[in-house]
Amino acid sequence: DTGVSQNPRHKITKRGQNVTFRCDPISEHNRLYWYRQTLGQGPEFLTYFQNEAQLEKSRLLSDRFSAERPKGSFSTLEIQRTEQGDSAMYLCASTTHGGYQETQYFGPGTRLLVL
């Protein structure tokens, strides 16, 4: 399978715990995005990497959230001191160096439930 992969697919945690999600993009894709999708809504942009550089972050990404892409390949998204409001689907997407027709390809997502 050469698509975007995400792990874990599901995560249940207690409020106050830290969680980390991983995204492995399509191998030749240098641009990587994280989105968050809450129930009944479309995905919302969180952050963007071009190679290893994090070039843009949404206001949704509070200081409890941190994302890395250390070698320009896989990326991790960590949430510290989780809150019930963090319960959502976290989606990763990747694409090649874009242009007018840049298309983002999404992974299967990680469903987070904070109890």
Next chain:
Amino acid sequence: AQKITQTQPGMFVQEKEAVTLDCTYDTSDQSYGLFWYKQPSSGEMIFLIYQGSYDEQNATEGRYSLNFQKARKSANLVISASQLGDSAMYFCAMRGPYRAGTASKLTFGTGTRLQVTL
């Protein structure tokens, strides 16, 4: 700011029939891209079709076509010959002008749940 509106929370269509899912958008940009994604219950967002704002022809991909009416700011998805496997959430999304070094982030609508019946 960009905004996508999908006014149909749910739609039903009979197998083998065609269905149109509505999408209107709002932007002040002249250059933009419009996308449709399918999200089955498994959660993955599956890319279906793309339309650029400067494209004169409506995009088509197999059974999917995009009815692009620029003056009305609408980008409706038409699925022909519906199949049971088409049952899913469908999201319309927009991307602003491409600028090197910046995020080409997508703005999504709230989606339409399509149910294909026998």
